[in-house]
Amino acid sequence: MAACSLCDASLDHCHGTLIVHAYRDPECTDPACAIPDRLCHTWVADCSDVAGGCECLEVAPVDARPEPITRTGPQRLVG
Template identity: 55%
Template sequence: MECASCDAAIDHCHGTLVVHPEGGFAECTDPGCVDGDRLRHGLIVDCQTLGGGCACATAPGKPLLRQVS
C-alpha cells in the first residue's frame, strides 16, 4: 500500500497528533515529525481518549510522546 500524499509530494505526517487541553500543547507519535500543525496530520486525537489515560492529567510537564512546536 502506498501513501497518496507521499506520491503527490504533499507535506504531511504519518503520525498521530495528540492534543492536550491542559497547557495547549500537542505532540506527535512520529519521532521524525518536525511540525505540529494540524493540517499536516490526518489523525488527531484528544489526549483524554488515549487508553490508560494521559500523563498530563497526573504529572504536568511530563510529555507522553514527543512535543512538537
C-alpha cells in the same frame, strides 16, 4: 502496502497520530514528525482518549478541565 498519495504529491504531512493536550503543546506519535499541526495529520486524538490517560488532566484544576465529547457515531470532515 499501498503508496501514500500525499507522499507521491510531495505534500507536507505526517503518518503519525497527533495527540492534542488540554494544557500542553500537541505531540505526535511519530518521533520524526517536525510538524505538530492538525492540518498535517490524518489522525488526531484527544489526550484523554489515550490508553492509560494523560497527566495534563491530572494537573489541571477540576473547574478548568474540558467537557468530554459526547458525540458518537459517524462524523463527517468538512473542508
